[in-house]
Amino acid sequence: MLTKPAGSWGLWLCLAAVALSACAAGTLQPAQVNPAGLTREQAQAVLQVALKHQDYPMGKPGVFIDGDLQDESGQPPHPGYFDFSLGYNDPKAGATEYWGLFSVSLATGDVWEINRCQRLDGAELRALQGQIMARTGKTLAAEQPQRQGLGCEE
Numbered sequence: 001m002l003t004k005p006a007g008s009w010g011l012w013l014c015l016a017a018v019a020l021s022a023c024a025a026g027t028l029q030p031a032q033v034n035p036a037g038l039t040r041e042q043a044q045a046v047l048q049v050a051l052k053h054q055d056y057p058m059g060k061p062g063v064f065i066d067g068d069l070q071d072e073s074g075q076p077p078h079p080g081y082f083d084f085s086l087g088y089n090d091p092k093a094g095a096t097e098y099w100g101l102f103s104v105s106l107a108t109g110d111v112w113e114i115n116r117c118q119r120l121d122g123a124e125l126r127a128l129q130g131q132i133m134a135r136t137g138k139t140l141a142a143e144q145p146q147r148q149g150l151g152c153e154e
Contacts, residue, residue, distance in 0.1 A: 030131035037106030037136055040067055043082040046104050046128060050111040051086065053122040056099060062089040069101075078103050078114075080146045103150055107138035110147070117152035 028045035038046065044067050051058055069083040070076060076083055081103040088097045100113045102120075109129040111120040133139060 033132055033135040040082050043104040046109045047084055047102055050120040050125045078149050081105055107136050108133050108143055114150050
């Protein structure tokens with residue numbers, strides 16, 4: 001039977017604790033959501049929760065989320081939303097492939113893939129959105145007129 005020296009267990013536990021705290025630091029804490037709405041970083045964290053339950057290979061090297069989508073005046077193209085693209089830099093092809101364009105509501109955390117006009121859904125996302133809406137005081141129903149700016153019918 002192979003055993004690890006006692007010192008290596010301490011190192012392993014220390015590394016595991018560092019990794020766990022790094023993961024926790026990257027997650028959205030609903031209590032930190034401002035009543036005025038999500039920040040760009042928080043909206044991206046909501047998108048990451050939504051994408052976990054889609055068919056995108058998020059762990060594949062070269063996959064990226066670009067969250068710097070703005071119009072010519074430096075504003076998000078859809079008022080009340082942060083827009084992100086999801087893509088893949090294929091090192092073998094020397095090309096970038098874009099998989100989707102996503103809009104995340106600042107007020108509710110509602111997530112849409114706007115090229116296909118598909119609302120992303122899932123139990124974990126709905127729970128997070130409920131916490132966001134509790135902080136902002138906004139609802140999906142109240143946001144309906146603003147959603148029309150996405151160009152997607154419900």
